[in-house]
Amino acid sequence: MMPLYLLIPLALLIPAAFLFGWWTARRAGVRRSGAKVSELSSDYFRGLNYLLNEEQDKAIEVFLKLAEYNRDTVETHLALGNLFRRRGEVDRAIRLHQHLVSRPGLSDAMKTVALLELGEDYMRAGLLDRAEALFADLVAMDAHAPSALRHLIAIYQHERDWHKAIEHARRLEAMTGEDESTVVAQFYCELAEQARHHGAVVEARDYLEQAFACQPDCIRAYLLTGRLLADDGRHAEAVDIYEKAVGTDVSFVPEILPPLLNSYARSGQMERAERFLRELLGRYHGISPVLALTRLYQQRDGERGAIDFLTSQLRQRPSVRGLMALIDATMDKIEGEVRENFLILRDLTRKLLEGQAMYRCNRCGFGAKAHHWQCPTCKSWDTIRSIHGVANE
Template sequence: MEFVSEYFWFFLCVPLAAVAGWVIGRRGGQRHGDNQVSRLSSTYFRGLNYLLNEQPDKAIELFLHIAELDKETFETQVALGHLFRRRGEVDRAIRLHQGLVNRTDLSDPQRVQALLALGEDYMKSGLLDRAETVFSELAQIDQRAPQALKHLIGIYQAERDWEKAIDNALRFEEVTGEPMGKLVGQFECELAERHRGAGNVEQARAAIARAYQADAMSVRAGIIEGRLETDAGNAEAAVRAFERAARNDPEYLPEVLQPLMQNYRKVGDLGGARSFLSEMTEHYRGIAPVLALTRLMEEQEGVAPARAYLGRQLKDRPSVRGESALIDLTLAEGADPTATLHDLKHITDQLLVRNPAYRCTRCGFGARTHHWQCPSCKEWGTVKPLLNYAVL
């Protein structure tokens, strides 16, 4: 660690020394008084010496003093604060940037730059309330509004203040022209989940409607709506909601299939269920709709047709779960059971227990349960059921 620390300060001081030399040389070239140039040069290199000798607090005091004497060192002070933050010494970065913010002789662009750096320091240290105050002030300044608004969105996500997150996301879209509908849709879904958990059905429905307005293809809104209508006993509405979710993104079909089939049964429309599942087999290469259709065929037509259908499907979409179901049907059909079949059944069941059911399409994070926000890369809506995963 000592070796790394020494090299860190060495590589920190080389660019700072270069900048310092340029600033001092430039001022000397402009024929400022020799005494002032000499004083700045001496003070700056004393500060660099403090850094090299692992005395950053003394260095900060000197650099802030230089900043008061010479406005042209402002950029160097900001850069030094950034380096402290990257090294994990956030308290020192805050102290340095706060000292710059407190100066009364800064130009408007310089004040904005210092405030932005200070706000990022607060974010890094977890002082979200202070960061919110800084970025809210910056959001009133046009040239820095996008950066400040983006930071505010992150803060309100961390605090789960979804109303403010929505407001700032919409403002960010207005300022930059960058579409924020998918993100706003997720935030509205968070509100819908909150209202549903509190038993506020109408408020949950209103949030779902706003989520669809923000993102017409929102899968999550359809899933929440389906669950909400299931709880309310509205089976037909639940079927429509779950079907909408699956059509918007067939990769989420395994997530809705079990409650969808339950509501189809409540409605008494197994013919509609078979039609929808057949449609999904054309748009989704996973095994889930095939297994659901196989189960319906077994109930309505018997084991043999169901086994024949599944066998044909597995030729085009091989699946461990499909093979496990085929073994079950083979045994149920009364065919001569063999030790090989039983062994294969045991092996496939063990593989199913160990395998993840969901994976993030961005970072590859695997999980047994679903997350709307990936715990690893923090991206929204990227954790999806694997193609061979089905809950029946």
């Protein structure tokens, strides 16, 4: 499938190409012979066809030819520049857009479109300082400000300058009326993580308060609050927070259970852990609570109780990770040739799990082994969830 960032320029390109086609046909109809009209129109539609079929080389050839006939046509140059950037020919795109911007007599509207394109070229080329300065100018001029602000926010995220990202997300919110609070909550969580990393606990708590103010059900803020309490040895309070997080969004069980189980153990609340996990089995259908209960029974009652529980659960929710746990629990009990066979089985199961994505972005489909708050591919926030299936969660 085509990545999302390629689809957006295409969506911009086609209307521009259409306008150009209409204009070409109209202008050619006035000034040129009938033969020329049909030649230009057919060239245009041929170019459009190549674009739609993702045959960019051929599309560029056709549009270059059209640009030769119509040296004044800004739209053709914009379409070409966009194509160059999409093909990774960023230097060519930059030269073309710079040339366009410096052209005398260009209308203000077209100039700002060309500047926006140039900014995207700079971003693609990794020239973030130049892109930042250009987008900031566009915002100051109030020209294409929402698009320029979105690009600026992307730059600040890339540079992990969360204060500036928050400031510009707020400006975007004020300008468009669109709610950016869940993204801003993530930015505050990034700041809280940075502060925790530097041992600035009070600062970290302040940022988490801001995150909750933006999004009261922010799971990441719950997790970080629990982590700060656990850092401070306040495991009973951490348990309360983590249980509340599960109650808020059960889909985050794979992320919440490990620190929650640790805090149950550290606060000596293993009976409460068993009650909570048992109750969780009824409303969560992944394998994580089953594996947690298996370990709990293994430690408390020994192998037999753990194996009985696990086999009864695996009949209801078949799972490769469950099978792996069953093989591990059984290994100690067997010897000789059967043990050798079990070793082979364990090895194969491990290999099967190694290749599996455990998480998927529900925006772009990116598959990952570990959870990310921001998708590494489409850069969306809080769109990655665990995959439920026999070989995953």
